[in-house]
Amino acid sequence: MKQPLRDVRSYRLPTEVIDPLRNGLPKVSSQTIAAIVREVPAYAEPFAGVLGHKIARAVRAALGTFLNLVSRPGADPGTPMASAVEAAYALGRGEARSGRSLDALLAAYRVGARVAWRGLAEISVEAGQPAATIADFAELVFAYIDELSAASVAGHADELAASGRLRQRRMQELTQALVAGEPAHVLQGLAEQAEWVPPQTLTALLLPERGARWVIDLLDPRTLQLADAVPDLPGMTALFVPDPQGCSRPTLHRLLTGHNVVIGPARPWAEASSSLDRACRVQRLSPPSDGAVVDTEEHLAAVVVTADPSALEDLRAWALMPLAGERGTAAAKLIETLRSWLLHHGRREDVAAELFVHPQTVRYRMARLRELYGDRLRDPQWVLALTIALAIPEP
Known part of the structure; x- marks a missing residue:
């Protein structure tokens, strides 16, 4: 021995x-x-x-x-x-x-x-x-x-x-500054201190904090992670992925499946806060569940329509004023039918299929709506206002 x-x-x-x-x-x-x-x-x-x-x-x-x-x-x-x-x-x-x-x-x-x-x-x-x-x-x-x-x-x-702890701390400072929307010269200085080479673009990912440690291992090593929870979204954190636009975006979808992630738009790296802002808005409108991946690109209309909630509420009240005399259940059915009729461009069979009613029911309801609205249902400005007002169903 x-x-x-x-x-x-x-x-x-x-x-x-x-x-x-x-x-x-x-x-x-x-x-x-x-x-x-x-x-x-x-x-x-x-x-x-x-x-x-x-x-x-x-x-x-x-x-x-x-x-x-x-x-x-x-x-x-x-x-x-x-x-x-x-x-x-x-x-x-x-x-x-x-x-x-x-x-x-x-x-x-x-x-x-x-x-x-x-x-x-x-x-x-x-x-x-x-x-x-x-x-x-x-x-x-x-x-x-x-x-x-x-x-x-x-x-x-x-x-x-x-040195690893120091670099990690500097990376976190850079990420916090990105989220805060600091000026480009400040961000560039922090990137140099962190020895982080800026990419052309960054895309924000919004996901539960508990899943971030698994997801980040799947991504580009230059990915940045927000150290704290996203403001006003408890339990949620953000990652910023370099250059995932183009043909790599579908790959990103596949990698993230199963993690309840919202993918923001690609933005110039110093403007990454706007990507996170978009992801947060879509998270509030349509939060993913059951491991789904939600791409903000598929929810642009909803984002635009809900950009000013109070203005949307005022528009909705104004556009639905002709229905003010209708009772609760009847009014709800007429609003539901009018919304479907607008989205399906007046195709009665499609409206009936969506609402699970007989086409004759759709005909009856539309006749009542024409009585209430008159020529306004043929006025392009009114049709536009009604389409925007009813584009997003009330919760």
Whole structure:
């Protein structure tokens, strides 16, 4: 069974072992740096510039710290090790900020450990150290590298998490600004801060908050999500999808089926608030159910007709004034028939089929309506007013 590596924090090597190693440290450091440049291509360019001097100093410091660590009998083992771990942690964070993965850094650690150990072992052999001491020393070298590697992994992960949280917060600020209808120059600045490349258009999706986390995984990675509920629509949230117009819009329909989504119109990205406004209006007029997808493009007439509810109410009252003397049930049947007659352009059979009545009933009701309206049912302006007034049935 493989034994765990020795705790490098507590083990100490005698002075007669350390002194030759310290004298040979510059040469071993140079060999280690050369091997990393040669065997880890990702570091060839950094070592060639100003950054190379910093990395070279870091390698020398790491080896020097190791020798200090294992040559301090009776001293606090945490002090030198804490400094090395902190430097390795910072190195991992720096790699993340540079946009590099950990592959190159961990490869550099492996190459560095191998080459440094080979150089230090040669010095120990030349100094006549026994095999057991050299074996102990090897164990300490690799335990030390494991500590540094773990610290760099933690630093890399923490930096990614921190930068991810920062970018997410900036994306949310951008989305809030879009919904608020902020000026284009403000939106452009927020997009740059979030490192979000604006598309040509954005299309708003309105859906229940509980379903948004499933839907967003199906969409373009650049999709924006409103962090809070949509104002005046509790439990609803909004997504903004880049460029789904044209032939991709039917695809969007298919992806969203089963999620009770309202799809707004495509708008220039800085005007995305108008897409959400349209979706909200259609949500109030015709909310989806049973997993349906409602496209606002199919409800434009209803949106236009209900744009000013009080004006529509006034128009309806004015247009139906001739029916003021009719009783409740009779008036309701006449209004229902007049609406169908207008929408079907006077085709009696179609009106009867829609209302589930006999054509003769339609004839009787229309005769009564002509009595009440007279020539107004042949006046284009009155027909237009009646059509608009009755286009959307009263709830």
